[in-house]
Amino acid sequence: MKLAVIGTGYVGLVSGVCFASKGNEVVCVDMDQNKIDKLNRLQSPIYEPGIEQLMEENVREGRLSFTSDLQEAVRRSELIILAVGTPSLPNGEANLQFIERAAADIGEAMDGYKIIVTKSTVPVGTNEKIRQVIASRTSFSFEIASVPEFLREGTAIRDTLKPDRVVIGLDNPGLEGVLTALHRPFTENIFVTDIRSAEMIKYASNAFLATKISFINEIANICEKVGADVTEVAKGMGSDQRIGSAFLRAGIGYGGSCFPKDTKALIQIAGNVDYEFKLLKSVVEVNTGQRYNVIAKLKESLETLKGARIGIWGVSFKPDTDDIRDAPALEIVETLIREGAVVKLYDPIALDNFRQQFDHPGLHWCSSAEEAAGGCDAVCLLTDWHEFKEINLHKLAAMMRQPVLIDGRNVYGREQIEGTGLEYISVGRPHMGAYSEYPRKIAEVL
Ligand SMILES: NC(=O)C1=CN([C@@H]2O[C@H](COP(=O)(O)OP(=O)(O)OC[C@H]3O[C@@H](n4cnc5c(N)ncnc54)[C@H](O)[C@@H]3O)[C@@H](O)[C@H]2O)C=CC1
Numbered sequence: 288m289k290l291a292v293i294g295t296g297y298v299g300l301v302s303g304v305c306f307a308s309k310g311n312e313v314v315c316v317d318m319d320q321n322k323i324d325k326l327n328r329l330q331s332p333i334y335e336p337g338i339e340q341l342m343e344e345n346v347r348e349g350r351l352s353f354t355s356d357l358q359e360a361v362r363r364s365e366l367i368i369l370a371v372g373t374p375s376l377p378n379g380e381a382n383l384q385f386i387e388r389a390a391a392d393i394g395e396a397m398d399g400y401k402i403i404v405t406k407s408t409v410p411v412g413t414n415e416k417i418r419q420v421i422a423s424r425t426s427f428s429f430e431i432a433s434v435p436e437f438l439r440e441g442t443a444i445r446d447t448l449k450p451d452r453v454v455i456g457l458d459n460p461g462l463e464g465v466l467t468a469l470h471r472p473f474t475e476n477i478f479v480t481d482i483r484s485a486e487m488i489k490y491a492s493n494a495f496l497a498t499k500i501s502f503i504n505e506i507a508n509i510c511e512k513v514g515a516d517v518t519e520v521a522k523g524m525g526s527d528q529r530i531g532s533a534f535l536r537a538g539i540g541y542g543g544s545c546f547p548k549d550t551k552a553l554i555q556i557a558g559n560v561d562y563e564f565k566l567l568k569s570v571v572e573v574n575t576g577q578r579y580n581v582i583a584k585l586k587e588s589l590e591t592l593k594g595a596r597i598g599i600w601g602v603s604f605k606p607d608t609d610d611i612r613d614a615p616a617l618e619i620v621e622t623l624i625r626e627g628a629v630v631k632l633y634d635p636i637a638l639d640n641f642r643q644q645f646d647h648p649g650l651h652w653c654s655s656a657e658e659a660a661g662g663c664d665a666v667c668l669l670t671d672w673h674e675f676k677e678i679n680l681h682k683l684a685a686m687m688r689q690p691v692l693i694d695g696r697n698v699y700g701r702e703q704i705e706g707t708g709l710e711y712i713s714v715g716r717p718h719m720g721a722y723s724e725y726p727r728k729i730a731e732v733l
Pocket residue numbers: 293294295296297298299316317318319322357370371372373385386388389392406407408409436437438439440544545
């Protein structure tokens with residue numbers, strides 16, 4: 288099939304490349320000429336393992352191209368995929384300006400029948416608006432469908448080539464054949480429903496995963512007070528198939544371009560129909576608090592942050608991505624600076640993006656984890672990059688001014704910590720190390 292994909296962020300680029308690799312002729316469109324120039328040099332504007340190789344193969348085979356000319360792309364395609372951003376407005380609602388503009392541009396460019404598929408995450412009822420915007424710009428007939436995207440950054444290609452399921456929302460049953468045929472090379476598990484339900488499935492899925500994370504984080508906070516180990520608790524809970532083990536990793540809370548924005552948007556969607564989504568509001572509140580627990584733990588350990596030297600390991604919102612959108616590290620580092628700490632930052636790939644968001648004379652940019660830790664009063668591990676698991680913790684303790692390690696992702700096991708001399712404070716697990724007063728506090732509670 289001939290496809291145009293509008294928007295070359297994670298979703299547009301990865302789905303464009305994956306549709307091309309299944310034999311479709313795909314043109315990816317972006318209004319950002321710099322991105323298109325980069326793509327035409329076969330350089331990916333997103334960090335995603337394997338993407339450049341797949342781009343190169345498909346361009347070489349003549350199935351994939353990149354342009355900023357939306358009109359030309361729409362005219363040569365049978366099906367158009369909308370994958371533009373839907374960021375948050377200040378009140379949490381989804382900002383639909385990119386969607387509306389793209390829909391208008393598509394309507395104006397149309398020169399015949401087209402199918403328009405929305406992959407962007409959009410509030411319930413948005414596809415109806417898209418239909419109206421396009422209809423007001425063209426007299427040619429067209430169909431709309433909602434095919435929400437469930438890929439994760441860092442595993443986006445694998446998630447797209449082998450998804451758990453594909454959800455297709457449509458109002459005209461006549462579209463089912465063409466859309467299921469387009470997606471069947473990826474999976475047999477295709478769920479066809481109406482457009483509004485498809486739109487809601489996307490928000491409900493992200494909100495549910497966010498809820499699992501906040502739930503386990505609250506359990507972790509209680510574990511810390513009663514002397515239980517949340518990683519054991521999660522294993523024990525997760526082996527019940529009704530619960531499932533995924534998304535039960537306690538830590539410093541979720542970040543990224545989607546969970547924070549989509550949870551807030553769903554609260555607004557509910558609010559707009561006079562429904563207070565109390566559970567989801569608490570999920571968001573717990574998530575914010577979880578980031579600040581790192582600060583509280585530092586203060587407990589160091590007494591004051593003024594003048595303290597703090598090493599930060601990892602600033603991206605999760606490993607294998609350079610994305611720092613709504614990364615917990617942003618708020619944590621800003622707070623440390625506000626409290627007068629000197630902060631040494633290291634991340635394998637996300638430091639440039641971080642610096643564009645937040646820079647300050649009190650920040651030191653380091654090129655290795657060891658450099659960031661050297662001479663520090665505490666190191667905070669905020670992103671569970673694989674390389675941090677391999678660090679020699681004996682050497683770490685020796686190079687620090689005070690050997691305090693705050694592990695925000697529960698990366699290390701007891702056997703790695705024992706004998707290192709580190710004071711080790713993780714999330715929802717017993718504190719370890721010479722300086723720890725933890726057992727005394729438990730005794731007080733009991
Ligand atoms: N990032 C992710 O992992 C996932 C994102 N989503 C959803 O997919 C949508 C896209 O997200 P990202 O890929 O992160 O987006 P993004 O915001 O990184 O990129 C969107 C791109 O669209 C381009 N664009 C905007 N308006 C345009 C127009 N009228 N014509 C041509 N290009 C235009 C922008 O220049 C930008 O390059 C959002 O709704 C998001 O919630 C869904 C699943 C996963």
